[in-house]
Amino acid sequence: MTRRLRVVDRLGTVVLGLVLLGAGLLALDWRYEVVLDLPRAVSTDAADDLVGTSWWPWAFAGGTVVLGLVGLWWLLAHLARPGPSSHRLRGSGGAGSLDADLRSVADGCAKRLEQLAPVVDARGRTTVVRRLPVVEVRARIDPYADPAELTAAAAAVTADVEAAFPDGDVGCRVLLDAPRPARRARRSRVR
Amino acid sequence: MSAAERTARRRPPRRAYRGVVVAVLVALALVGLAVVGVHDLLVDRGLTDGSSWSRDVLDAVDGTTPSTAIVVAAVVVAVLGVVLLLVGLAPSRRTHVPVTGDDGRGDVWISPRALATLATSVADHVPGVVGAEVVRAGRRQVVVQAVTHTTATTDAPTDRAADDVTSDVQAAVTAGVGALTPTTVAVRTTELES
Numbered sequence: 001m002t003r004r005l006r007v008v009d010r011l012g013t014v015v016l017g018l019v020l021l022g023a024g025l026l027a028l029d030w031r032y033e034v035v036l037d038l039p040r041a042v043s044t045d046a047a048d049d050l051v052g053t054s055w056w057p058w059a060f061a062g063g064t065v066v067l068g069l070v071g072l073w074w075l076l077a078h079l080a081r082p083g084p085s086s087h088r089l090r091g092s093g094g095a096g097s098l099d100a101d102l103r104s105v106a107d108g109c110a111k112r113l114e115q116l117a118p119v120v121d122a123r124g125r126t127t128v129v130r131r132l133p134v135v136e137v138r139a140r141i142d143p144y145a146d147p148a149e150l151t152a153a154a155a156a157v158t159a160d161v162e163a164a165f166p167d168g169d170v171g172c173r174v175l176l177d178a179p180r181p182a183r184r185a186r187r188s189r190v191r
Numbered sequence: 192m193s194a195a196e197r198t199a200r201r202r203p204p205r206r207a208y209r210g211v212v213v214a215v216l217v218a219l220a221l222v223g224l225a226v227v228g229v230h231d232l233l234v235d236r237g238l239t240d241g242s243s244w245s246r247d248v249l250d251a252v253d254g255t256t257p258s259t260a261i262v263v264a265a266v267v268v269a270v271l272g273v274v275l276l277l278v279g280l281a282p283s284r285r286t287h288v289p290v291t292g293d294d295g296r297g298d299v300w301i302s303p304r305a306l307a308t309l310a311t312s313v314a315d316h317v318p319g320v321v322g323a324e325v326v327r328a329g330r331r332q333v334v335v336q337a338v339t340h341t342t343a344t345t346d347a348p349t350d351r352a353a354d355d356v357t358s359d360v361q362a363a364v365t366a367g368v369g370a371l372t373p374t375t376v377a378v379r380t381t382e383l384e385s
Contacts, residue, residue, distance in 0.1 A: 172298060
């Protein structure tokens with residue numbers, strides 16, 4: 001998920017929260033007449049007049065279609081695979097471009113971590129941390145892992161990425177998670 | 192400063208935003224609204240049968256009075272609004288702590304639960320300890336409970352005093368995982384009654 005999408009999601013949640021809170025408080029005030037002096041029954045005469053005009057269906061359809069397109073973009077943005085797939089190297093120029101396949105680098109780093117350290121389920125992906133492309137490797141530690149072995153392996157993987165991108169324009173992040181909780185043994189029942 | 196160190200300083204790993212479900216539902220509602228708008232236009236143009244859905248809503252709302260049902264619905268809606276406000280404004284929780292060991296100059300992070308697992312494993316291997324488990328795994332503090340047995344067992348000598356085992360466990364855990372992260376790793380010991 002990109003930073004922009006996170007901001008949009010938060011903004012949407014906050015706006016919806018404010019609208020619902022406002023609507024709820026307005027309805028309560030309508031019932032108990034604490035602040036506003038609202039009519040005791042809802043009258044939709046003005047809205048009926050508006051909906052009855054010849055231009056309303058076009059304006060309503062146009063407005064809602066625009067909102068629908070925004071909604072569609074919003075939905076599709078959540079489906080997009082996050083992280084850059086490649087990174088243009090500094091040797092690129094007018095004569096041609098050199099691109100490094102970052103997802104392959106991430107997969108390779110995950111395999112290397114699994115070889116070096118007592119970890120399982122190592123997965124690599126790419127992400128962007130404040131505009132810096134980052135190869136992120138995530139793995140579950142073995143319950144009996146040696147902490148020194150883990151940190152040495154993580155440092156080796158980080159060093160590999162640093163050596164591959166000596167200009168420092170691609171980062172490497174290693175996340176170590178707890179082992180998967182053990183499943184409960186299935187009980188056998190004998191009647 | 193390496194790229195990894197710069198990344199580590201920029202943004203620690205965080206839990207995915209919890210309001211994604213809300214955002215997706217709002218996006219779906221917007222798409223649904225577009226369907227209503229197009230449907231009503233088609234009805235108005237006589238291109239499809241049926242009545243205008245927006246007009247049906249207006250007809251249903253017309254004449255509504257503030258009943259008890261409205262009050263209940265208003266309270267539910269207001270509470271939901273407060274919940275959404277909190278979800279939207281609350282910062283995402285950090286999921287990992289930085290690894291700052293000897294080789295931890297890069298961007299390496301470990302979850303508190305994983306750190307607690309390592310501490311448990313270290314404690315479990317100390318002679319005189321018959322078992323260890325995680326009591327608490329937080330970003331600031333990890334607490335491990337070790338059960339010791341100082342009487343005759345296969346892996347603990349009989350002359351071992353309980354205090355010695357306790358200090359051994361604490362020393363082993365401090366040496367093994369204490370310096371790994373800024374998180375405090377505490378050990379509690381209980382003596383197994385024989």
